[in-house]
Amino acid sequence: xxxxxxxxxxxxxxxxxxxxxxxVEDVQLDKSFTDDLDVDSLSMVEVVVAAEExxxxxxxxxxxxxxxxxxxxxxYILKHQG
Amino acid sequence: MAKLxxxxxxxxxxxxxxxxxxxxxxxxxxxxxxxxxSSDEWIxxxxxxxxxxxxxxxxTVAAMSIEASGKAIADAGxxxxxxxxxxxxxxxxxxxxxxxxxxxxxKLGTNKAAAFDISAGCAGxxxxxTLAKGMIVEGSAEYVLVIGVERLSxxxxxxxxxxxxxFGDGAGAVxxxxxxxxxxxxxxxxSEGDKSETIKQTVPWTDYRTGEVDKxxxxxxxxxAVFRWAVFEMAKVAQQALDAAxxxxxxxxxxxxxxxxxxxxxxxxxxxxxPEHVTVARDVRTTGNTSAASIPLAMERLLATGEAKSGDxxxxxxxxxxxxxxxxxxxxx
Numbered sequence: 376x377x378x379x380x381x382x383x384x385x386x387x388x389x390x391x392x393x394x395x396x397x398x399v400e401d402v403q404l405d406k407s408f409t410d411d412l413d414v415d416s417l418s419m420v421e422v423v424v425a426a427e428e429x430x431x432x433x434x435x436x437x438x439x440x441x442x443x444x445x446x447x448x449x450x451y452i453l454k455h456q457g
Numbered sequence: 458m459a460k461l462x463x464x465x466x467x468x469x470x471x472x473x474x475x476x477x478x479x480x481x482x483x484x485x486x487x488x489x490x491x492x493x494x495s496s497d498e499w500i501x502x503x504x505x506x507x508x509x510x511x512x513x514x515x516x517t518v519a520a521m522s523i524e525a526s527g528k529a530i531a532d533a534g535x536x537x538x539x540x541x542x543x544x545x546x547x548x549x550x551x552x553x554x555x556x557x558x559x560x561x562x563x564k565l566g567t568n569k570a571a572a573f574d575i576s577a578g579c580a581g582x583x584x585x586x587t588l589a590k591g592m593i594v595e596g597s598a599e600y601v602l603v604i605g606v607e608r609l610s611x612x613x614x615x616x617x618x619x620x621x622x623x624f625g626d627g628a629g630a631v632x633x634x635x636x637x638x639x640x641x642x643x644x645x646x647x648s649e650g651d652k653s654e655t656i657k658q659t660v661p662w663t664d665y666r667t668g669e670v671d672k673x674x675x676x677x678x679x680x681x682a683v684f685r686w687a688v689f690e691m692a693k694v695a696q697q698a699l700d701a702a703x704x705x706x707x708x709x710x711x712x713x714x715x716x717x718x719x720x721x722x723x724x725x726x727x728x729x730x731x732p733e734h735v736t737v738a739r740d741v742r743t744t745g746n747t748s749a750a751s752i753p754l755a756m757e758r759l760l761a762t763g764e765a766k767s768g769d770x771x772x773x774x775x776x777x778x779x780x781x782x783x784x785x786x787x788x789x790x
Contacts, residue, residue, distance in 0.1 A: 415502070415503065416503075416680060417680070417684050417724075419681070420681050420685045421688075424688075424689055436679070436682040439681055
């Protein structure tokens with residue numbers, strides 16, 4: 376069953392916590408991965424790959440650069456999840 | 458029909474000695490920061506690199522190779538006359554004809570050893586090692602000298618903030634010879650030419666010659682795409698190489714991935730779930746990315762510092778421009 380917006384944000388929070396050590400409660404829709412969450416361009420790839428597995432979605436390299444905020448990633452996953 | 462005599466080689470092959478050469482000039486991040494807008498902290502956090510070596514005019518591809526090879530020959534305890542083949546992997550020898558391997562074979566004093574260059578980017582060491590093993594088992598050479606050598610400083614765009622800090626120069630060499638036991642596992646290798654744009658030389662030499670471009674060609678890459686492929690696809694290849702050699706992670710002593718970037722190394726170790734006891738090569742910190750030279754240089758350093766020892770079982774994996782890759786398990790010399 377497709378994940379809801381809340382489930383996706385919670386899942387991304389777990390992933391960001393695991394990869395960058397950021398508290399899950401800090402991972403909010405309006406937060407920028409790079410500027411607010413200490414996720415640099417390489418960690419972002421790890422976040423993307425973990426999100427792909429968790430949400431059964433494909434996020435090609437050319438789309439990764441457009442995912443600036445947690446909201447961008449959440450919307451992308453909502454739209455593309457299998 | 459006439460019957461041909463079969464060739465007769467050794468039952469197996471092994472690495473018998475290793476040697477490395479790092480250029481005398483050590484280049485800290487401060488020097489890189491003269492031409493790019495970045496910081497020491499940024500470079501270290503993105504790559505793990507603190508210093509790299511850049512070759513001077515005398516430290517040519519041939520000269521560095523000869524130095525590294527001399528050490529490998531001594532380490533193996535053989536003489537240069539016993540070497541039947543010399544394979545050089547490089548992408549940064551700018552006089553392409555004749556192959557630099559012939560000059561190296563001559564200057565080392567081999568007895569007219571077969572000598573040739575190959576181009577397989579950062580997977581070059583694994584490709585050359587696989588060829589060497591084949592030559593020994595097939596019987597066309599008793600000992601083969603495998604060299605990975607680069608002067609990547611000649612192919613670095615010092616104004617590109619994504620790559621200026623990455624590359625270094627150096628040579629690593631191994632002597633491969635006969636063995637009664639398997640000591641170089643099956644190679645898991647391949648190419649993905651559909652991803653050729655991911656890491657590449659900016660323009661062909663001919664564009665520079667004709668004046669079509671005024672900037673000397675350099676190596677460029679798409680960082681995120683390379684990172685994803687290197688970590689997640691190459692972890693699968695590394696696992697396949699372990700499986701092919703019949704080695705479990707618990708039996709592994711050492712992991713020597715291509716020294717591309719410490720972040721890739723960290724992430725590969727995590728993805729492969731390597732046990733704590735496995736020694737991981739992190740030569741990239743002080744050598745930078747030396748493409749084909751990186752695995753033998755890292756191997757030499759681990760053995761020299763005592764972090765690894767002769768007889769240890771090591772997983773080696775190279776990956777890079779092509780994209781190409783090669784992974785195998787070896788017994789350290």
